[in-house]
Amino acid sequence: MNILVALDSNYIHPLKVMLKSLFLNNPGEHFRIYLMQSTIPERQLEDLSRFVAEDGQELEIVKMEQDLFCDAPVILHYTREMYYRLLAYKILPADITRILYLDPDILAINPVRELYETDLEGYLFAAAYHDVLPNRELNKIRLKSPEMKAYYNSGVLLMNLDLQRKEICEQMVFDFVEKNRVKLIMPDQDIINALYGSKIKTLDEKRYNYDARYYYYYKITTNGMCDMDYIIRNTVLLHFCGKKKPWNKNYGGKFHSLYKHYEKIADCPVNGYGTGSEKLWKQEK
Amino acid sequence: MNILVALDSNYIHPLKVMLKSLFLNNPGEHFRIYLMQSTIPERQLEDLSRFVAEDGQELEIVKMEQDLFCDAPVILHYTREMYYRLLAYKILPADITRILYLDPDILAINPVRELYETDLEGYLFAAAYHDVLPNRELNKIRLKSPEMKAYYNSGVLLMNLDLQRKEICEQMVFDFVEKNRVKLIMPDQDIINALYGSKIKTLDEKRYNYDARYYYYYKITTNGMCDMDYIIRNTVLLHFCGKKKPWNKNYGGKFHSLYKHYEKIADCPVNGYGTGSEKLWKQEK
Numbered sequence: 001m002n003i004l005v006a007l008d009s010n011y012i013h014p015l016k017v018m019l020k021s022l023f024l025n026n027p028g029e030h031f032r033i034y035l036m037q038s039t040i041p042e043r044q045l046e047d048l049s050r051f052v053a054e055d056g057q058e059l060e061i062v063k064m065e066q067d068l069f070c071d072a073p074v075i076l077h078y079t080r081e082m083y084y085r086l087l088a089y090k091i092l093p094a095d096i097t098r099i100l101y102l103d104p105d106i107l108a109i110n111p112v113r114e115l116y117e118t119d120l121e122g123y124l125f126a127a128a129y130h131d132v133l134p135n136r137e138l139n140k141i142r143l144k145s146p147e148m149k150a151y152y153n154s155g156v157l158l159m160n161l162d163l164q165r166k167e168i169c170e171q172m173v174f175d176f177v178e179k180n181r182v183k184l185i186m187p188d189q190d191i192i193n194a195l196y197g198s199k200i201k202t203l204d205e206k207r208y209n210y211d212a213r214y215y216y217y218y219k220i221t222t223n224g225m226c227d228m229d230y231i232i233r234n235t236v237l238l239h240f241c242g243k244k245k246p247w248n249k250n251y252g253g254k255f256h257s258l259y260k261h262y263e264k265i266a267d268c269p270v271n272g273y274g275t276g277s278e279k280l281w282k283q284e285k
Numbered sequence: 286m287n288i289l290v291a292l293d294s295n296y297i298h299p300l301k302v303m304l305k306s307l308f309l310n311n312p313g314e315h316f317r318i319y320l321m322q323s324t325i326p327e328r329q330l331e332d333l334s335r336f337v338a339e340d341g342q343e344l345e346i347v348k349m350e351q352d353l354f355c356d357a358p359v360i361l362h363y364t365r366e367m368y369y370r371l372l373a374y375k376i377l378p379a380d381i382t383r384i385l386y387l388d389p390d391i392l393a394i395n396p397v398r399e400l401y402e403t404d405l406e407g408y409l410f411a412a413a414y415h416d417v418l419p420n421r422e423l424n425k426i427r428l429k430s431p432e433m434k435a436y437y438n439s440g441v442l443l444m445n446l447d448l449q450r451k452e453i454c455e456q457m458v459f460d461f462v463e464k465n466r467v468k469l470i471m472p473d474q475d476i477i478n479a480l481y482g483s484k485i486k487t488l489d490e491k492r493y494n495y496d497a498r499y500y501y502y503y504k505i506t507t508n509g510m511c512d513m514d515y516i517i518r519n520t521v522l523l524h525f526c527g528k529k530k531p532w533n534k535n536y537g538g539k540f541h542s543l544y545k546h547y548e549k550i551a552d553c554p555v556n557g558y559g560t561g562s563e564k565l566w567k568q569e570k
Contacts, residue, residue, distance in 0.1 A: 109546075227534075232545040249512075258542035260517040261394075 001029060001116050002099040004092075004159070006036040006084040012044055014247055015104040016051055017259070020266035022108040023055040029113065031057045034092060034099065036084045038064040051266075062091060069170075073177045082188045085154065086173060089164035097162045103155035105240040107255070107262055112236055115208050118158055118201065124167060125192065126158040126201040128209035130241075152200050154189040156209040156237050167199070210235045213242050215254040228254075286314060286401050287384040289377075289444070291321040291369040297329055299532055300389040301336055302544070305551035307393040308340040314398065316342045319377060319384065321369045323349040336551075347376060354455075358462045367473045370439065371458060374449035382447045388440035390525040392540070392547055397521055400493050403443055409452060409481050411443040413490035415499075415526075437485050439474040440524050441494040452484070495520045498527050500539040513539075 003022070005015060019033065033052060035045075045061055052059040069080045069087065084091075085101055092099065100116055102108075118126050129150040176195055177187065184190045192200070203209065206218060206226050218226040231238070238255060240246050246259035288307070290300060304318065318337060320330075330346055337344040354365045354372065369376075370386055377384065385401055387393075403411050414435040461480055462472065469475045477485070488494065491503060491511050503511040516523070523540060525531050531544035 228536075228541050228545045232542065232549050251513075255542045256513050257517065257540045258546055260513045261543055261546065264517050 001031050001112065002096055003031055003033045004036070004085075004088055004099045004101040005033065005104060006081065006088075006101075007104055008037060008081070009040050009044060011104040012040070012048060014245070016048070017247070017263045017266045018102065018104050018106050018108065019052065019057075020055075021262045022102075022112070023057060024262075024265070025108055026111050026113070029111075032060060033057065034060045034062055036062045036064055036081075036088065036091065038066065038081070064091070072174050073181065083173070085157065085188050086168070086191060087170060088159065089161045089168060090170070092161065094165075097160075099159050099161060101154075101157040101159060102237070103239065105245060106155065107238040107240075107259060108236060109232065109238055109258075110234065110236045115158065115203070115236055118203070120158065120160040120163070120201060122163075122199075123201040124160055124164055124196050124199040125152075126203050127152040127154060127156060127192075128203040128205035129153060130205055130209070130211050130214075149197060150202070151193050152189070152197070152202075153205075153209055153211075153239070153241070154186075154192050155239050155241070156203070157192075158201075158203075168196075206230075207235055208237050210238050212238055212240045212246075212253055212255050213244075286316050286397065287381055288316055288318045289321070289370075289373055289384045289386040290318065290389060291366060291373075291386075292389055293322060293366070294325050294329060296389040297325070297333060299530070301333070301551045302532070302548045303387065303389050303391050303393065304337065304342075305340075306547045307387075307397070308342060309547075309550070310393055311396050311398070314396075317345060318342065319345045319347055321347045321349055321366075321373065321376065323351060323366070349376070357459050358466065368458070370442065370473050371453070371476060372455060373444065374446045374453060375455070377446060379450075382445075384444050384446060386439075386442040386444060387522070388524065390530060391440065392523040392525075392544060393521060394517065394523055394543075395519065395521045400443065400488070400521055403486065403488070405443065405445040405448070405486060407448075407484075408486040409445055409449055409484040410437075410477065411486040411488050412437040412439060412441060412477075413488040413494035414438060415490055415494070415496050434482060435487070436478050437474070437482070437487075438490075438494055438496075438524070438526070439471075439477050440526065441488070441522050442477075443486075443488075453481075491515075492520055493522050495523050497523055497525045497531075497538055497540050 005018075007015060022031065035048070037045075049059045049061075064081075064084065068091075069083050072080055072083055074080060088099070088101070098116075098120070100112065115126075120126060129152045131150075173191060173195065176191060177184065180190075180194070205211070206222075210218070210231060215228075238258075240253075240255070240259070244251050244253070246253065246256055247263060251259075290303075292300060307316065320333070322330075334344045334346075349366075349369065353376075354368050357365055357368055359365060373384070373386070383401070383405065385397065400411075405411060414437045416435075458476060458480065461476060462469065465475075465479070490496070491507075495503070495516060500513075523543075525538070525540075525544070529536055529538070531538065531541055532548060
């Protein structure tokens, strides 16, 4: 399976946790991880390659040149990296027909094969929208787009690269950004929703993009069906959306202990997990 | 390492979760699990033996005869099983010198070797007490025992069987129960504390008997040191004390997601965990 990630040095740590959870919960699967980046130091990339290879998986570093998308408008504090996800079809090898983009603030706690094999006939993407908040209506008004049925979250994005190569036009994207500069809050997500909303196949958010902030909301709105049991056994991608991240101090969400569990496994070298070392981790830091 | 458990059919499920966590987090270790029981049906015992054997470990069923401890006083709704833990030294093979008793409502999330090898010179037991609550003072008054420095929790009990064979006297235990009937709330724990309190070596509760109900209390009283990171990396035994249990509906503690994670692994057959089956667990039930 092809997995796409796009990030800078600041997200290497959560990326490792995400990948470790993906590998552990998909035994027997082979993953080729495409990492789009432009600024990560060589030493960190080598370390990441080793990390991925330890689980028998592959890492492909996709170096994005500085002059890429140089005609593209840049807004606020966002860099050109905001275009990576949307224009990946231009950069990735031509023989790849499908790829699953994943944000690094995700845990993959069940097998992803069923998601990966979603029928994308006629769709550019498959994604889930978070029906949790008044966000949806707000975003409709803000982006005023007839294409927009719902405001999809772009943290999990299954991509139909073949169709994208035919239908997505770089210049149209740049024109849209130019015209809507002031209105764009999360530029890449906004663009995908405004321009391609009708070409996105809707995924079940409870299974493929569960927003870890809203445990009680999901539980109540499903009459208790979507409880902790359901999530642990059926949710594939647990997404730690929002500003508070589980790898930072003072996080306190429902999945805190589970995240830290995977973080420990990701941090320790292969046989270091469970060695009975007398040194405590805190003392080593 | 020798592990002792004592329970009835109602606790087979959490026992499996506890054992699975113990096996997973102690790679390379060999465990012999002694299960003291009198009423568990043969079919369940066979299933449990298979479960333990799948991880290359051993289960020894210790059948407790009905007439065992028939001279012992029985109080309230407690059965004679309350004596199993205390009088295990009489029942277990004479060549075992040390055993670690564990309640089934525990997760073992780090290696237990260091705990198992605690120097027990001169002590009958090693255990931790929960310094969290006014319990300690209350129990001192209730049990009025000069032996009692602290009220130890008997859910994790490292036993010096050699010394117990010399120093613990069955009749003394029965006499104490007879005399204190009305005052005993948790009979086995009360007995151990009142009669043998001064012969218990104190273990660090944060590492060896962390009470999962009191996350914030532990964190605050250690100036933030005992946070989720510390626990996941250093705590060995996470104890789900109290009436609300993580395998029951409507549990909602800090370690809910972590418990459910281990529960899932324990429930699925060896290669069933992560097979990508299209059937959802809830539908199968």
